Amino acid sequence: MSTIIRFMRHTAAVAGLLCLTLALASCSDKKDQGKEAKEYIQDLKRQVKEKRQAEKQAQQEAFERLEREVLILNAQCPINVDQFTVCSGCEIEDGDVCYYYVVDEESISVSISTIMESGSANIKQNLIDNLRQAKSQGLLELCRQCGANFIYRYGGQTTGEVYDIRISLDEI
Numbered sequence: 001m002s003t004i005i006r007f008m009r010h011t012a013a014v015a016g017l018l019c020l021t022l023a024l025a026s027c028s029d030k031k032d033q034g035k036e037a038k039e040y041i042q043d044l045k046r047q048v049k050e051k052r053q054a055e056k057q058a059q060q061e062a063f064e065r066l067e068r069e070v071l072i073l074n075a076q077c078p079i080n081v082d083q084f085t086v087c088s089g090c091e092i093e094d095g096d097v098c099y100y101y102v103v104d105e106e107s108i109s110v111s112i113s114t115i116m117e118s119g120s121a122n123i124k125q126n127l128i129d130n131l132r133q134a135k136s137q138g139l140l141e142l143c144r145q146c147g148a149n150f151i152y153r154y155g156g157q158t159t160g161e162v163y164d165i166r167i168s169l170d171e172i
Contacts, residue, residue: 062145
């Protein structure tokens with residue numbers, strides 16, 4: 001069996017050497033081939049650099065549009081979400097879109113932490129469903145271009161407790 005393995009190894013080596021010899025023989029001038037290869041590599045480098053610059057420019061433009069959207073939302077605030085919750089504003093925090101909500105704990109006689117302990121999963125799912133709706137697609141697309149996730153920050157008006165619900169782009 002070892003003879004067969006040795007034969008196969010030698011055959012593979014000879015076949016590889018034959019291919020290399022044929023490739024070299026088919027090239028008329030090694031200097032021209034080397035020059036063409038260098039030019040090809042330089043062209044690839046240039047294309048990659050241009051693509052990265054274009055992507056960076058597009059991301060910057062998307063981020064600027066996202067900042068404008070945040071300004072537009074803030075001009076509309078405060079927004080009553082329901083009889084107990086008010087959206088007080090929005091900002092870009094560490095590259096993510098952060099919405100601020102104030103919950104009137106006195107009216108519902110429950111602290112924000114109690115609400116979130118029992119209902120944060122449902123609230124998060126409702127937020128995800130809202131983001132998936134057609135009216136949110138423009139904002140969602142901007143966030144995808146910028147890599148911005150969502151943070152919904154709920155603060156208790158009475159207790160001052162704060163609770164964040166984070167939604168990554170992968171969850172939407």
